[in-house]
Amino acid sequence: MPLPANTALDRLRIGSAPDSWGVWFPDDPQQVPWSRFLDEVSQSGYDWIELGPYGYLPTDPDRLTEEVGKRGLRVSAGTVFTALHRGPAVWDETWAHVSQVAALTRAMGAGHLVVIPSFWRDDKTAELIEPSELTAEQWKHLTTGMERLARDVREHYGLGIVVHPHADTHIDTERHVERFLDATDPELVSLCLDTGHYAYCGGDSVKLIETYGERIGYLHLKQVDPEVLASVIAEGTPFGPAVRQGVMCEPPLGVPEMEPVLTAAQGLGVDLFAIVEQDMYPCPPDQPLPIAQRTRRFLRSCGA
Template sequence: MATFRCSCHQITWGDNLVEALDDIGSFGYLGTETFGTVVSQFEGRTSEFKDMLDARGLQLSALYGGGPLHDPTTQQEAIQHNLEIVQFLHEVGSHQLVIGPSRRDGPPSTEDLRRLAESTAEIGAAAKDLDVTTGLHPHWNTVIQDRDEITQFFDLVDTSLVKLALDPAHIAKAGDDPVEVASTYRDILVYMHIKDYVPALDTERPDTPSSQDHAPRIAFFGELGTGIVDLPAILEVAREAEYDGWLTVELDRSQTTPRESLEVNSHYLTNQLGFDLSNPNR
């Protein structure tokens, strides 16, 4: 039987960690995800970070790492960075590393993909020893963006060490079918980011500032139910696969405020999907 636990990524709040934790905790979410930058931010103070979560009734659902793992000039440094994230996860008692590939400069070569598979497998093996699962996150405008790149990567990598962290909106933005991707890789689906892709917002506005400090300017993702992603169909695939893990609400940039966007997402989860944010859901 599938089990879904609701989490929220802090990306929408930019650098405002405390505000993010306060807002997410106030809606009753079980967990929260943030970036691997907390490893250096809380170096030697892991317990302080955990206390901040505990005070709001939150678990750390995942940390987002990755980087230029396909580039021979940065590969070892990037591997080491992710191993430090894994150690931090272990110390906090969290069990999920999400690896985001680095930005693309055109389609990746076969050698790029081979090195990425090699790097992520090395990280995945070390993570597995610490009871941390590694998931590769296909992401628009990165080395793993298009459907064929997803296929090539998972054909190359050891899937006992590296699983799929799915973000349906990024798959849709790339012009592919997230339901098909979820179905094809259902047996290695270990983590999910959930948001929507809104084609009407997909315009270049590089000079438009974000209302959140240091938050991304990506504006073509929207709150749940506002775009074209068929989340119920994806969740049905996950149920059939007896998925047992997190559903992490994520929105790169709010068109209003982070809290207002979180309210919209929370309303969708509770009213449209019938989820209880504070308890596991079937």
């Protein structure tokens, strides 16, 4: 049953992330310094942040705890990229990276690790890395590898993984997302639903929440400019250049409509992080703050 339109979205914990400040890499001269990000995300009225690319924020737990604490912030999750579809040969390298991020994530008191599949074309150069479709064997590597990752992350760090469908990766469209969910253990593997990426790839976030609600463990809030997206699809533009063209936009200017997504998520009856992420790498340093402030006001107007 749909919730009343005026329902307070009290099960959603709203935050933001370095991505909303144009941060995609641990170190890049086009990105704002980490201290400015922390200052401005706090100034915008958010309580929660993600770690972003490992190495962008300080990696010493004591220092990072001090820096976020004095700004009234807390950490909701860390993020890792994985290429588990390539099979057991990549496990040791994957685990070494995951362990670094997971250790810092746990030290910051967070409970989630956002896992993004590797890109099949480079997000900075748009160079084709591998085919966009996986073979049956690669799908098996991906799903069993993700379950192994979930077990090991839980056992060693006490964290749950949430897998992030993402443009230009092998988990992107509704078909791929459903195939992935149907092939993985619900007790181990949950989903980070990014509303912008899912719309970018043709998916319906409300439908996904209503169909696979028990698998939704985390949200990224994002919108897509439908006019720019139409051009991106028509021209086959890779994700990185599409972002530079402004394919991701601030709410409520794009799709999906945010209120029904938030209401559907509230209707699950569980506490969920809902982290604002507006891809806009690269961007002028003065651009993110006013967008973040407007977005936070908009989400409050929705009851979140």
